[in-house]
Amino acid sequence: MLRLLWLVPFIPLASALALAILRLSQKAVAWIGTCSIAASSLISLLVSISFVTTPPVSGAYTQVLWRWFDVNGLRPEIALYLDPLSLIMMLVVGFVSFLIHLYSTEFMSGDDGYGRFFAYMNLFVGCMLTLILADNLLLLYLGWEGVGLCSYLLIGFWYRDPTNGRAGRKAFIVTRVGDTAMVIGLFLLFHELGTLNIQNLMHRAALQWSIGSTGALAAAFLLLGGAVGKSAQLPLQTWLPDAMAGPTPVSALIHAATMVTAGVYLIARTHVIYSLAPQAQFTVAVIGASTLLMAGFSALTQHDLKRVLAYSTISQIGYMFLALGVGAWPAAIFHFMTHAFFKALLFLGAGIVIESLDGEHDIFRMGGLRKELPVAFWTFLIAGCSLAGLPLITAGAYSKGWIIWGAYSAANGSAGLWVVALGGVFLTALYTFRMIFLVFFGQKKSQVTRMPGPAMVVPCIILAFLSIAGGYVKTPFSNYLGTVLHWDSTVTHGVSFDENTSEAITALVFLLGASLAYMLFLRRRQWAASMVSRPIGNLLHRFWMSDWAMDWLYDRIFVRPVVWIARVGKGDLVDAFYAGVGRLNEIAWRGMSQTQSGRLRWYAAAIAAGAIVLIGVVMFS
Amino acid sequence: MTAIPMADGLILGGILFALGLAGVLLRRNLLLILVSIEIMLNGAGVAFVAAGSRWGQADGQVMFLFILAAAAAEVAVGLALLLTYFHHRQSLDADSIKEMRG
Numbered sequence: 030m031l032r033l034l035w036l037v038p039f040i041p042l043a044s045a046l047a048l049a050i051l052r053l054s055q056k057a058v059a060w061i062g063t064c065s066i067a068a069s070s071l072i073s074l075l076v077s078i079s080f081v082t083t084p085p086v087s088g089a090y091t092q093v094l095w096r097w098f099d100v101n102g103l104r105p106e107i108a109l110y111l112d113p114l115s116l117i118m119m120l121v122v123g124f125v126s127f128l129i130h131l132y133s134t135e136f137m138s139g140d141d142g143y144g145r146f147f148a149y150m151n152l153f154v155g156c157m158l159t160l161i162l163a164d165n166l167l168l169l170y171l172g173w174e175g176v177g178l179c180s181y182l183l184i185g186f187w188y189r190d191p192t193n194g195r196a197g198r199k200a201f202i203v204t205r206v207g208d209t210a211m212v213i214g215l216f217l218l219f220h221e222l223g224t225l226n227i228q229n230l231m232h233r234a235a236l237q238w239s240i241g242s243t244g245a246l247a248a249a250f251l252l253l254g255g256a257v258g259k260s261a262q263l264p265l266q267t268w269l270p271d272a273m274a275g276p277t278p279v280s281a282l283i284h285a286a287t288m289v290t291a292g293v294y295l296i297a298r299t300h301v302i303y304s305l306a307p308q309a310q311f312t313v314a315v316i317g318a319s320t321l322l323m324a325g326f327s328a329l330t331q332h333d334l335k336r337v338l339a340y341s342t343i344s345q346i347g348y349m350f351l352a353l354g355v356g357a358w359p360a361a362i363f364h365f366m367t368h369a370f371f372k373a374l375l376f377l378g379a380g381i382v383i384e385s386l387d388g389e390h391d392i393f394r395m396g397g398l399r400k401e402l403p404v405a406f407w408t409f410l411i412a413g414c415s416l417a418g419l420p421l422i423t424a425g426a427y428s429k430g431w432i433i434w435g436a437y438s439a440a441n442g443s444a445g446l447w448v449v450a451l452g453g454v455f456l457t458a459l460y461t462f463r464m465i466f467l468v469f470f471g472q473k474k475s476q477v478t479r480m481p482g483p484a485m486v487v488p489c490i491i492l493a494f495l496s497i498a499g500g501y502v503k504t505p506f507s508n509y510l511g512t513v514l515h516w517d518s519t520v521t522h523g524v525s526f527d528e529n530t531s532e533a534i535t536a537l538v539f540l541l542g543a544s545l546a547y548m549l550f551l552r553r554r555q556w557a558a559s560m561v562s563r564p565i566g567n568l569l570h571r572f573w574m575s576d577w578a579m580d581w582l583y584d585r586i587f588v589r590p591v592v593w594i595a596r597v598g599k600g601d602l603v604d605a606f607y608a609g610v611g612r613l614n615e616i617a618w619r620g621m622s623q624t625q626s627g628r629l630r631w632y633a634a635a636i637a638a639g640a641i642v643l644i645g646v647v648m649f650s
Numbered sequence: 651m652t653a654i655p656m657a658d659g660l661i662l663g664g665i666l667f668a669l670g671l672a673g674v675l676l677r678r679n680l681l682l683i684l685v686s687i688e689i690m691l692n693g694a695g696v697a698f699v700a701a702g703s704r705w706g707q708a709d710g711q712v713m714f715l716f717i718l719a720a721a722a723a724e725v726a727v728g729l730a731l732l733l734t735y736f737h738h739r740q741s742l743d744a745d746s747i748k749e750m751r752g
Binding site: 626627 | 675678683744747748751
């Protein structure tokens with residue numbers, strides 16, 4: 030059964046190719062596009078069952094398909110590697126993608142680019158599965174870039190509007206900054222350790238590098254650069270909010286299953302290097318902690334429903350980075366899983382709301398949708414509670430509670446990080462319930478024009494179920510991943526209270542945030558209004574709304590100088606030389622063509638003059 | 651019979667050639683341009699004959715016979731072109747043919 034593993038990334042890739050080449054009816058496209066993902070996730074399920082029931086002796090299964098190339102010692106193979114970590118990623122990505130595809134069949138119906146859309150989406154999933162299952166870093170990088178390409182294609186999917194194209198380019202270029210760091214990291218790893226096979230690499234790194242050595246530090250920081258770009262963390266997070274230009278299912282796919290979690294996976298996959306570079310690992314934690322707070326504040330002020338969700342994703346990925354940074358590796362992957370469920374659901378719900386209001390994005394023009402769209406309301410509420418971390422019931426509470434406890438108790442944890450993580454919980458609860466109260470409660474402001482069909486509702490219900498049930502597998506999950514990620518939940522480092530206390534405090538903070546949201550955005554909305562109307566409140570509001578003025582800053586520091594240099598460099602010296610040759614030829618041509626006057630007698634005179642000159646030259650020289 | 655000095659012959663040839671050239675350059679009538687060309691050819695012929703007599707060789711006169719033949723052929727072609735041109739334009743003005751300008 031394990032031999033079928035290659036089909037998991039192959040089927041979506043093949044179907045993407047087929048959809049791109051063939052001209053099919055909308056129905057055929059929907060069937061092929063969705064069934065390919067369904068088949069892929071079904072096979073991954075079969076493979077997983079076989080892997081879990083009869084695990085290979087070495088604890089991992091490698092399937093070598095063929096050798097990619099062989100150049101001077103670099104012999105990367107097209108090979109797939111299945112271990113508990115990639116297994117969980119593969120299952121979650123495949124299944125969530127399938128639900129999103131199912132939803133898209135209805136959401137996108139009637140769009141001109143229906144076939145194109147499903148081709149891109151399938152390619153996206155195929156690339157992500159390649160990334161996850163890659164046996165060596167080069168193949169992983171191939172998937173990595175493929176994911177980047179697809180994000181560009183899908184964010185700019187409605188390319189007729191120039192702002193969408195701009196958002197697509199922004200996503201591509203910003204992530205490219207990180208990718209460059211990552212590829213330099215790959216060069217460094219190959220140069221230092223002589224291989225790119227991940228397992229050999231981890232093995233050799235542990236042998237060759239001592240803790241805190243320069244090589245390990247450089248490699249860890251460079252890989253972190255790639256992860257930060259892809260996962261939209263500080264300081265490369267600016268592309269993600271603009272990525273909302275794409276169709277809603279694309280946002281769901283980018284945020285939940287593919288793309289942004291790639292960075293988390295990369296760090297978890299290469300965690301041995303980070304263990305060898307404590308400073309780099311601490312940087313991961315600091316990046317995660319500061320991102321989760323900054324994005325939380327930004328989410329608090331947004332008016333666009335999808336932008337709120339975008340900032341919440343940045344914030345939640347920040348939690349995953351925090352978990353990676355403190356060394357609670359399985360907690361990050363666990364949060365990835367629950368986040369995939371509830372964030373996909375939030376986006377699908379938002380898609381239903383926006384569709385039913387004829388493309389209205391502003392949450393202040395929504396309201397009272399609770400009665401009109403009951404399914405969307407209940408599923409969105411469940412996902413929102415999961416995001417905010419409603420204790421005991423929802424999956425998000427379990428994964429986030431684990432991270433918060435890890436931020437305090439794990440190897441690199443500290444009380445400071447724990448407090449920051451708790452602050453994040455408060456912010457998350459506040460902005461999540463602000464969104465829910467504004468959209469679904471209060472009085473009605475817009476007319477519902479369209480109701481979602483079964484293909485849109487069913488994925489929401491399944492995801493709502495998973496957003497709750499996903500949390501109950503924490504213990505087996507932890508035990509299963511602990512073997513490969515070197516984690517022991519019983520080991521704690523210098524703590525003065527236990528996990529239950531941390532969970533209780535987290536629950537308290539959640540309640541505080543939720544009730545503040547209830548006061549500000551449902552009962553006493555004028556309070557919120559008066560806060561914003563004060564000068565300092567207004568300033569902060571604008572500051573957070575523009576994402577801490579990061580876009581403005583980058584525009585000044587990077588975009589404008591580059592544009593200026595490009596404008597100046599347009600007339601450079603070399604160009605001037607070649608343009609001069611052309612100009613000279615043109616002048617000569619004009620002059621010569623003047624002499625072709627067509628007047629016979631002038632020609633005769635010219636010949637005579639020429640003859641005289643020649644004779645003169647001969648005679649007097 | 652005393653031999654004419656070569657310089658005189660060459661000067662006569664030169665004068666004829668220059669007159670012919672002036673005619674070609676200054677005349678606008680195509681027929682007279684043809685006539686001027688004949689004069690230039692004859693100027694060249696006089697120079698050949700003078701040079702031949704100076705060296706006591708028949709080559710100069712032989713060359714003049716060639717020139718005569720070439721001139722006859724040239725006149726035949728030139729006059730034919732002239733006639734055709736006159737049929738088209740009802741004029742013989744050389745300056746009115748400017749279609750070949752670059």
